[in-house]
Amino acid sequence: MEKLLSRFLDYVTTDTQSDPYSKTTPSTEKQWTLAKKLVLELHQIGLQEVSIDENAYIMATLPANTDKKVPTIGFISHMDTSPDFSGKNVKPQLVKDYDGKDIVLNKTKGIVLSPDYFEDLLQYKGQTLITTDGNTLLGADDKAGIAEIITAMEYLAQHPEIKHGKIRVAFTPDEEIGRGAHKFDVKKFGADWAYTMDGSQVGELEYENFNAASAKIIVKGKSVHPGYAKNKMVNAIAIANEFLSLLPPREVPEHTTGMEGFFHVHKIKGEIENAQIDMIIRDHDAIHFQARKELLSNISEKLTQKHGDCITVEIEDQYRNMREKVEPVFHIVEIAQEAMESLGIEPIIKPIRGGTDGSQLSFMGLPCPNIFAGGHNFHGKYEYVPLESMEKAVKVIVKICELTASQIK
Structure with missing residues (x-):
């Protein structure tokens, strides 16, 4: 998954911090830099119907490769990073074969990522962690999700033996300031349902929120x-x-x-x-x-x-809490759950203690549960993401596409 890593490192070094006091969409001009880069990349991996509108909402299609009448599904992530902490001059650090001990993020400032405080770190002994240098956030929220979606679409395009229906992808601005879905064109997107790739640790599957x-x-x-x-x-x-x-x-x-x-x-x-x-x-x-x-x-x-x-x-x-819109079509949660279980991932179904584009989209007519993207400690200098978690997210996306098609008789 070298491409997955290189994509992610490229994305996080592009500053896309949003601004809650701005009246424009996107709220910051710098979000356009990543948006234009993603449009080019979507063309390069062979997706069709690639578009970007005047508000920097990106959409693209991986066409179906089966004659079955399969529901159109979507995958969505956001480009912006939180205004709570600097996203400028992000310098990600790779910790290979993590040994379970303290990670010195910044020796000069004495900033340490420690499992004594962040116990989740111990889940990832032996894995490759991507951290900050202690001066900025990382941007795994949600550039990990973007990298995972694009990598999964590229994989499906290169493996036509995996049958799937029409798949739509979208990348939005300004999710971190609560506006990610405000100008999302659900009709244009044209999916029966979608998943936001914007959760945290491996296995998270969420269909209710604050x-x-x-x-x-x-x-x-x-x-x-x-x-x-x-x-x-x-x-x-x-x-x-x-x-x-x-x-x-x-x-x-x-x-x-x-x-x-x-x-x-x-x-x-x-x-x-x-x-x-x-x-x-x-x-x-x-x-x-x-x-x-x-x-x-x-x-x-x-x-x-x-x-x-x-x-x-x-x-x-x-x-609002999207549960009331997802429960009537609960099979979309069950498909994601089955995808994880088939890959040996234990689903962690729990409410989101936060918001998600999926909430607003669900009330706009696009039921949209949330799936893990792999990161931890979002919105600050202690943010990190295991590379292996991102790889698992890619596999879950691919499996959801495959299961959605295979369950249609």
Whole structure:
């Protein structure tokens, strides 16, 4: 799988970080650099109907090589990397035959990837790990998925003895800022169902995810000389802090797991006259999700009664739990599960503690479970991916295509 490795290393060294404050699609001009490279590569491996639209959404087709009437299936990954951590000047490092010990990512800065903290590392003793150099994220989320899809399509094109139906592939911008599916043309894509290759460790197979919303709490204060401020000053910073104190203290990312939801404050700024809290709201359960949004409104009302009309809460829904759209066509999950099991991979079926293009696409009419791409510790300097995990993902894609065709009588 030398091509798989070389592709991935090429992709991650291209900066494609997205920008949540941009109004354009893609949100950053630099995403076009990788997009144009992928279009050329799709032509080179022999795919047809290769297209890229004005928003950098890429689509292509591997034609069917069977006369059976087989459903058209798709595979999707995103090009952008998270705005949470730098994706500029990524310098991936290869750790061959990993020995299960600490990996020094950056000796100068004392940055170490250790199995004492990241226990998943021990699963990959003896394998080849691709890590960062401690200064950037890696970009396995989701350039591993892109490399896997393209490698799988190339393999199928070169092995016509493996019968399959029409296969569509797509690469999207801006998934990391929640917009990856916003301008996705489901009708043009033309698949009966698809899979996003955007999960983490080997075996992950996910068909439910968080309900998600973003929230802005805007506080307006009044600045008065502090020596004469009694009953006159309204300190927006203090009120913002009071607002946060009324949220459930344990319902945050660092104290929740599994199906537990949370509030996550990711930005706060302020001065006496103006303060703003930016947060996200997450919950798998629709009723609990609604209750979380209502809690923010209730806190606002309580503080308004105490301090006057100084708080505005703006809540914007981002995506919903795709389970309700996938369960009616559950055979698409079962095909992926069978593909993994036939390759000796134990499926790990669990809810996504995050979002995925597949969620929005499922509600747009394209049921879309999520499959592992192999990486760990996304969005930061400790990100890594085992090469062998990527190889397994390629095999799962190929097997899904083969099983979808073979199950049609």
